Amino acid sequence: MLNYLIILVAISAASLLLYPKVANNLLWRAAITPLASIIGSGFLVLGPILVASFGQYAALIMILLCTVAYLFGAAIRFNIVRLASLSGVRTVLEDKLETVASWALAFAYIISVAYYLNLLGSFAVSMTSVNDAFHGQLVTTAVFAIILLVGWTRGFHALERMEQITVGVKLSIIAGLLFGLGWFFIDKAIASELVRGSATVTGWQAVVLAAGLLVTVQGFETSRYIGDEYLPLTRVRSMQFAQWISTAIYMVYIVFLSYLFIPENLPISETAIIELMAVVAPILPVLLIVAAISAQFSAAVADTGGSGGLITELTKGRISPRAGYALLVAIGLILTWAMSIFEIISYASRAFAFYYGLQAFIAAKGRYSESGLSLKGVGFTCLGFLGLAITIFGASVE
16 A cells, blocks of 8 residues: 555656646746755665664754755855856955866866766666676766767757756655655554664764765755856745755655664665665665666756856856866766765765865855955855865765
């Protein structure tokens, strides 16, 4: 019965997202790009890692990650509004910091797309007879080629339309997943079988591990780079909306997981969630494969689209978005065949943290230029140093 209910919930969610008033809403369309990137991998990889490492305290780490991400988002939102109000003209120092930050983001996008598509490859082969790293990397390579072909021939508009479909599929399956987890959670609560696992990682190791997971709640910054499509206020609201939705999804998901599974019994691998969900309902592993492929594809599309616009902006049009896509794919393929997924996660987190730190320093400088020393300016400065600390100390799960 639970299998049928999960499918019903997923279909109902998909119907709602396809409803014309929702699908054609300007804010929703603008939020698709950051949302696709934010929840591209978190609900797949982050859950088992947090529960295995922090047990019943996993939800606290999750809210901390989401809060830090929202604060970094606030700095970027401040910069979006200020840049628009100044018609793109800022101080020399701000412009130099922006240039360095943008190149850092370009590098982070390259790593994150490799991360997303390597996850896609792992999930694609996870329930087949060729479930190994080599065949997963072959799938990843093929999807890189598809994204390059679409981006090269059709550009960002085509990529955005592909995102709308994949994000809808992903969110509807997530709705079914959360329903199934909630049902399982209630059953365990009634039977007094909920668990309260202890943290297996503590102290400084816990701090650097959490720092190395920042990439799993990253993606909101893509709102900064859709300026040709949407007005500044719409971009700001789209980022907030995407972060609110993703935070709600993450928190419900992690709370359920942290009281259902014993940390010591959890495997830590990129596809560990499949084994966990098989315990909840037989249909969930199949849906998760679909969701994983959809999620990683849409997240990769979002970051590929963002990177194309970013590289064009940095080079003042000398390099086209299409050439940017080609560069990203070439380097992404090298990373795919040279590193493990957990190594890529850690490096991506640190690259994004460096970008966020620089954006926070830009916001601090802008706030100081507007109103002198202020509490908000001090807060942005502290965020900047936090970003640099994560860049230096963030650690891999392995």
